[in-house]
Amino acid sequence: MKTVVSIGGSVLVPDLDAGRVEAYADVIGSLAAAGHDLGVVVGGGPTAREYIGAARSLGANEGELDQLGIDTTRLNARLLLAALDEDLASPTVPTDYEEAAESLHRDRVVVMGGVVPAQTTDAVSAALAEYVDADRLVFATSVPGVFDADPNEDPDAERYEEMTASELVKLVARGESLGSAGSNAPIDLLAAKVLDRSGIEAIVLDGTDPRAVERAVLEDDYEGTRIGPNHD
Ligand SMILES: Nc1ncnc2c1ncn2[C@@H]1O[C@H](COP(=O)(O)OP(=O)(O)OP(=O)(O)O)[C@@H](O)[C@H]1O
Numbered sequence: 001m002k003t004v005v006s007i008g009g010s011v012l013v014p015d016l017d018a019g020r021v022e023a024y025a026d027v028i029g030s031l032a033a034a035g036h037d038l039g040v041v042v043g044g045g046p047t048a049r050e051y052i053g054a055a056r057s058l059g060a061n062e063g064e065l066d067q068l069g070i071d072t073t074r075l076n077a078r079l080l081l082a083a084l085d086e087d088l089a090s091p092t093v094p095t096d097y098e099e100a101a102e103s104l105h106r107d108r109v110v111v112m113g114g115v116v117p118a119q120t121t122d123a124v125s126a127a128l129a130e131y132v133d134a135d136r137l138v139f140a141t142s143v144p145g146v147f148d149a150d151p152n153e154d155p156d157a158e159r160y161e162e163m164t165a166s167e168l169v170k171l172v173a174r175g176e177s178l179g180s181a182g183s184n185a186p187i188d189l190l191a192a193k194v195l196d197r198s199g200i201e202a203i204v205l206d207g208t209d210p211r212a213v214e215r216a217v218l219e220d221d222y223e224g225t226r227i228g229p230n231h232d
């Protein structure tokens with residue numbers, strides 16, 4: 001099985017805690033030991049937002065801010081790599097999908113961050129999953145799925161157990177203003193569109209406990225939202 005796991009920076013590095021990074025590395029190790037080839041994509045988290053906020057106040061433009069965000073995601077990817085067994089994971093952080101796919105031919109695990117401005121690592125994860133023909137994509141984020149409103153803003157927000165990729169596109173497009181660097185949404189619009197065209201199954205879950213990712217991948221046991229291919 002080939003699986004892409006998208007680990008939100010807000011989940012992996014809400015603060016700089018080596019123990020939390022190690023716990024994620026342990027889970028990646030056990031998924032690889034169970035026979036999974038893994039593409040792991042790491043987000044920028046609060047560090048990216050702090051840098052982006054500071055640079056915005058210094059007058060940087062959106063493209064420059066995105067590049068700062070990308071650099072932070074790659075920094076977080078390097079941090080996770082430091083915790084992974086060197087026999088398991090490719091030692092460098094690929095900067096495009098071709099490089100990532102090549103690494104995945106050689107190694108069980110490849111870890112990457114952002115790629116180009118004007119998107120988030122959600123889109124990187126979906127594009128990587130499509131590029132390497134992954135069987136499944138797991139978004140480990142800070143909320144337990146996709147809701148009909150932002151659950152951190154609306155106490156009545158309800159979680160979708162299951163939805164199609166085109167329903168996700170509509171939901172995200174509704175809530176998305178012109179995405180600016182460091183903005184947050186459950187899944188970005190580009191990622192939703194890639195899921196829509198590729199038909200890859202995705203799961204969105206709360207990845208605060210990395211074992212939730214392990215259970216989802218190994219036992220199909222999770223509390224979250226399953227995004228499936230369209231019905232036609
Ligand atoms: N309809 C919705 N359903 C679920 N979450 C939503 C929705 N609308 C907005 N959100 C927000 O989406 C965010 C998704 O997680 P968040 O941006 O924290 O990070 P992440 O992708 O896990 O990591 P990173 O910090 O690297 O971006 C949550 O903060 C949540 O408040």
Ligand SMILES: O=c1ccn([C@@H]2O[C@H](COP(=O)(O)O)[C@@H](O)[C@H]2O)c(=O)[nH]1
Binds near residue numbers: 048182
């Ligand atoms: O391919 C990419 C990935 C990321 N960015 C920028 O970085 C930040 C942080 O990424 P998250 O996935 O949101 O953690 C993001 O908001 C973008 O500004 C990018 O431009 N391209």
